[in-house]
Amino acid sequence: MQKPTVAITIGKANYRRMFSQEAWDALEAFANVVHHPGDEPTEKDELMKLLDDADACITSWGVAQLDADVMKAAPKLKAMAHMGSSVKRFVSDAFWERKMHLTSTGIALAKTVAETTLGLMIVGQKRIWQLAQHVREGGWRESPVWDRWYACELYRQNVGIIGASNVGRHVIELMKPFKPNVLMYDPFVTAEEAQKLGVTKVELNELLKQSDVVSIHAPANAATHHMLNAEGLALMKDNALLINTARGTLIDEKALIAELSKGRFFAFLDVTDPEPPAADSPLRTLNNVVVVPHIAGCIDNCTMLGELAVEELRRFFAGEPAVYQITPELFERIS
Numbered sequence: 001m002q003k004p005t006v007a008i009t010i011g012k013a014n015y016r017r018m019f020s021q022e023a024w025d026a027l028e029a030f031a032n033v034v035h036h037p038g039d040e041p042t043e044k045d046e047l048m049k050l051l052d053d054a055d056a057c058i059t060s061w062g063v064a065q066l067d068a069d070v071m072k073a074a075p076k077l078k079a080m081a082h083m084g085s086s087v088k089r090f091v092s093d094a095f096w097e098r099k100m101h102l103t104s105t106g107i108a109l110a111k112t113v114a115e116t117t118l119g120l121m122i123v124g125q126k127r128i129w130q131l132a133q134h135v136r137e138g139g140w141r142e143s144p145v146w147d148r149w150y151a152c153e154l155y156r157q158n159v160g161i162i163g164a165s166n167v168g169r170h171v172i173e174l175m176k177p178f179k180p181n182v183l184m185y186d187p188f189v190t191a192e193e194a195q196k197l198g199v200t201k202v203e204l205n206e207l208l209k210q211s212d213v214v215s216i217h218a219p220a221n222a223a224t225h226h227m228l229n230a231e232g233l234a235l236m237k238d239n240a241l242l243i244n245t246a247r248g249t250l251i252d253e254k255a256l257i258a259e260l261s262k263g264r265f266f267a268f269l270d271v272t273d274p275e276p277p278a279a280d281s282p283l284r285t286l287n288n289v290v291v292v293p294h295i296a297g298c299i300d301n302c303t304m305l306g307e308l309a310v311e312e313l314r315r316f317f318a319g320e321p322a323v324y325q326i327t328p329e330l331f332e333r334i335s
Contacts, residue, residue, distance in 0.1 A: 004055035004317050005076075006031040009047060009063045010083070013039035018060060018083055019306035027310045030317060031056075048073035056316070058309050060084050068094035079316045081309035085109045085297070086334070087326055096328055103312040105305040106334075107324040109297050110166035116296040117167070117245050118174045120268040121159070121213055124241045127151045127266070129290050150239045152212075154178045160211030161199065162227075163218030163246065164189045165334075166324075171215060172197055183207045186218070188333070208235040213243065219334045220247035230255035240265040245296040248273030257282050260289050270296040 006027065010018060012035065027033055036042050036050050041062030051057060051074035060083035064070070071077070071094040078101060082090060085106035095102075123129070127149040134145055155178050161168045164186040172182055182199040185207045194201035204227065208214060214236065218224045228242075228251045236242065236259075244251060248271040260267060261282065267289040275294060277283045283291050298305065312322055326334070 003030060003032045005034060005053055006313060007034045007036070007050050007054040007057040009036055009042045009050060009057055010060045011036055011038050011040040011042070011062075014041070014060070017300055018302050020303040023303065023306040023310045026307075026314065030314050044070065051077055056080065056313050058083060058306075058313070059090055060305070063090065065090055065092060066095050067092045071095060071098060079103075079313060081105075081312045081316075083302070083305040083309045087331070088334075091331070096331075101316055101322075102326040102331075103309070103316075103322050103324055104326050105308045105312075105324070107166050108304045108308045110170050112298050113167045113245050113296045114170035114174055116270070117171050117215055117217075117243060120243050120245070120270075121154055121175075121215070121241070124243065124266060124268050124290075125152050125154050125157070125213065130287060133287070154180065154213070156180060157212040158183060158210050160185070160207040160214045162186070162204070162207065162214065162216045162250075164193075164197070165217045165219065165246075167245070168215075168217035169197065171217065172199060180213075183211060205232060205235055208232050209237070211240060212237065213241045215243040216246045216250055218246055218250055220249050221333070225249055226252040226255075228252065228256070230258065233259045236265050238264050242267040244268070245270040247271055248275055253277075253283075257286075260286050263288055268292075270294055 034050065034054065036046060042050060042064055044064040047064045047070050051070065053076060054074060055076050056079040057077065058081050080100060080102050082104045085104060087102060087104050091102065130149045131151065139145055157180050159175060159180040160183045161171060162185050164184060183202050184194055184199040185202060185204045189201060191201050218227065230252060233255055242265060253273050269289065269291045271294055272283065272291060277291065283289055308323065315322055
């Protein structure tokens, strides 16, 4: 039986970061592999040439969209395995018209984001950054500084999870040793599903009022744009911790800056809107917010993504169910 042809579109400079030797061995066992000759991800014209005889492709950040022109230039293409979470920028109407098989490694990437989120919860509630700066300036446990930077444990706190995404669900699992009271807001989760997850389903405003920690894991779409606005942010507890490792557009940043400027609560932001924040943005200087440059997911050692992408294509050509398939219906809901 002839092997299918799989095109690697990401550029050779990214191979070490994205593929383990085990992934290459597994891929070459069932497919003929063609490579983009350049170091960087494929531009549109390069992608059209690379996919002309491909049955499937592996994509990732920076690769050109599979638009109508690309799809026309790739008449045999049946499947795309994306190494990353969001696939919206990469597909088109022409892609779906062909009934393409699409998978994402978001389920693997979700684990790294969730692990980072848990870490931020712990160090955030301990006020590590603020107290470390106080020590750097010569202080220790003196009042009123010690009292101002109220530090506490995550144990048995009220934790609000906004969005039962892959990340949100993994955060819930990781938090179990801390025995939190988990509140969840997600309009697509039923009360029965919430019970199985071990959480209490509530409306968004109720979650914001009750939570000691609020962690955002919703998709970015028209319905969730600025879902945390001035009214909602004003409901948050004094000394609460807000974490966003999802998308910057979920928060009205002007309203967030206004609320943070009051010094009432704390925030860890892995994402902003715009990204990066303006050079003169108060988010860069306020002492009750920490902004990091979109690093909650994998940074350098992302080989788990390559391994899953290869496994998804192996399953596709073997006629086996996908680990995480993106259907047109799911596509409309996710970021």
